[in-house]
Amino acid sequence: AQSVTQLDSHVSVSEGTPVLLRCNYSSSYSPSLFWYVQHPNKGLQLLLKYTSAATLVKGINGFEAEFKKSETSFHLTKPSAHMSDAAEYFCVVSVGTGRRALTFGSGTRLQVQP
Amino acid sequence: DAMVIQNPRYQVTQFGKPVTLSCSQTLNHNVMYWYQQKSSQAPKLLFHYYDKDFNNEADTPDNFQSRRPNTSFCFLDIRSPGLGDAAMYLCATSRVRSRDSNQPQHFGDGTRLSIL
Numbered sequence: 001a002q003s004v005t006q007l008d009s010h011v012s013v014s015e016g017t018p019v020l021l022r023c024n025y026s027s028s029y030s031p032s033l034f035w036y037v038q039h040p041n042k043g044l045q046l047l048l049k050y051t052s053a054a055t056l057v058k059g060i061n062g063f064e065a066e067f068k069k070s071e072t073s074f075h076l077t078k079p080s081a082h083m084s085d086a087a088e089y090f091c092v093v094s095v096g097t098g099r100r101a102l103t104f105g106s107g108t109r110l111q112v113q114p
Numbered sequence: 115d116a117m118v119i120q121n122p123r124y125q126v127t128q129f130g131k132p133v134t135l136s137c138s139q140t141l142n143h144n145v146m147y148w149y150q151q152k153s154s155q156a157p158k159l160l161f162h163y164y165d166k167d168f169n170n171e172a173d174t175p176d177n178f179q180s181r182r183p184n185t186s187f188c189f190l191d192i193r194s195p196g197l198g199d200a201a202m203y204l205c206a207t208s209r210v211r212s213r214d215s216n217q218p219q220h221f222g223d224g225t226r227l228s229i230l
Contacts (some may be wrong), residue, residue: 034218043118043204043221044157090156102219104156 006105019078023091034092118222135190137205146188149204
């Protein structure tokens with residue numbers, strides 16, 4: 001079985017300061033890991049994905065995440081927050097090949113203060 | 115741009131009155147998914163189509179049905195909506211080959227369903 005835990009339900013940062021959204025996963029096999037962002041009343045947009053290539057993954061809008069197998073973590077970071085980054089972020093894990101379903105974390109709401 | 119389009123964006127229906135939500139895609143993806151997302155929760159998978167092969171999740175109520183008449187379109191039918199079915203419904207697609215590692219899913223903007 002696989003699972004994913006997002007350690008913070010809410011994170012608040014000031015504009016221009018770093019962002020850290022934490023995610024830990026549990027999987028019996030090598031997982032694929034994703035981060036999605038959801039703005040209010042919108043669908044989910046893929047930020048980045050890890051699929052067993054480089055452990056440091058760069059995504060869109062300046063976000064990146066590092067896969068650490070020893071810590072079973074896949075934390076999302078950004079050096080400098082923008083107001084437009086305020087949204088809900090989901091860490092997602094999937095195991096195996098083919099059409100297996102995604103397992104979502106519970107989400108982290110990022111607030112960016114001016 | 116290739117995309118996933120959901121119509122309508124907002125839908126209001128009456129308790130017990132059947133409603134259909136639609137999803138179309140220009141990505142030519144072989145798999146289409148329907149998710150239910152309630153306020154402040156993660157999306158919950160209802161079912162998916164792998165080509166024409168329908169796959170229901172074990173805990174999806176019988177009240178929820180789906181149709182996929184062709185590659186581009188997929189519909190979600192709720193036969194007798196209850197107050198608990200008020201939610202955002204998200205359609206997603208992906209291109210999957212059986213031996214591939216998991217490919218990301220591409221989401222539409224959703225339909226927000228309200229029940230009166």
